[in-house]
Amino acid sequence: MAGTSGTSTASEQAPRFRISPLSIEERDPRLAEFGCVDKSLTEFIASEEALRFEKFRLGRTYLLDHPDGRLIGYFTVSTDGLNLAKIKKQYGDGIPKGLNHIPSLLIGRLAIDREFAGKEPHYGRWAVKYIVGMAQEMAKTVGVRLIVLEAVPKSISFYEKCGFVAVDRVGKNTRNPTMFLDLLKL
Numbered sequence: 363m364a365g366t367s368g369t370s371t372a373s374e375q376a377p378r379f380r381i382s383p384l385s386i387e388e389r390d391p392r393l394a395e396f397g398c399v400d401k402s403l404t405e406f407i408a409s410e411e412a413l414r415f416e417k418f419r420l421g422r423t424y425l426l427d428h429p430d431g432r433l434i435g436y437f438t439v440s441t442d443g444l445n446l447a448k449i450k451k452q453y454g455d456g457i458p459k460g461l462n463h464i465p466s467l468l469i470g471r472l473a474i475d476r477e478f479a480g481k482e483p484h485y486g487r488w489a490v491k492y493i494v495g496m497a498q499e500m501a502k503t504v505g506v507r508l509i510v511l512e513a514v515p516k517s518i519s520f521y522e523k524c525g526f527v528a529v530d531r532v533g534k535n536t537r538n539p540t541m542f543l544d545l546l547k548l
């Protein structure tokens with residue numbers, strides 16, 4: 363799927379953007395210029411850290427490219443497992459005994475550059491739609507039921523709008539709650 367444009371539905375036309383995998387061979391000069399409101403997410407892509415994740419196969423990073431060449435944002439995904447005990451009450455039906463973790467795709471990082479964040483055409487939401495498409499494609503060959511992430515407090519509402527729910531009730535003092543999207547409920 364890498365290198366194709368965003369997904370679209372009958373009701374919503376995807377904006378024009380390209381998704382391309384982060385290259386470890388060629389240093390992309392745009393990475394050093396990237397800036398989002400979260401310092402650690404900016405540093406991850408601007409430094410060598412994202413490349414280390416690639417090299418050691420800990421996460422694959424994809425860049426969202428604007429048709430005019432600007433870097434819109436990036437996301438990093440890897441496999442994960444959500445502890446079933448955390449969601450058993452609501453989602454335990456049909457899950458065989460003895461399975462402790464539900465196979466998942468983890469959104470380890472997602473960041474949209476300040477220039478594009480919070481504006482039409484809502485690239486953050488399109489990035490999540492693209493990741494959902496990736497997970498559905500993966501599910502044809504590998505067991506994967508959920509998309510999971512740890513949300514920084516400021517992004518909780520964004521992920522709720524994208525259909526994610528928090529594992530536990532989110533209160534004033536909740537730090538980085540685990541949130542998930544059930545692919546079987548789409």
Ligand SMILES: CC(C)(COP(=O)(O)OP(=O)(O)OC[C@H]1O[C@@H](n2cnc3c(N)ncnc32)[C@H](O)[C@@H]1OP(=O)(O)O)[C@@H](O)C(=O)NCCC(=O)NCCS
Nearest residue numbers: 400472473474479480481484485486487516517519520523
């Ligand atoms: C969080 C982030 C990825 C969202 O991407 P975005 O392109 O700015 O968001 P979108 O424009 O696609 O927003 C989709 C919806 O979520 C809402 N939304 C976006 N960010 C929000 C926020 N921080 N709080 C509340 N709502 C938010 C938008 O208003 C929009 O709502 P609508 O459907 O009612 O119009 C982006 O702002 C970002 O990179 N933030 C800094 C890094 C970060 O927090 N990453 C997530 C942690 S991994």
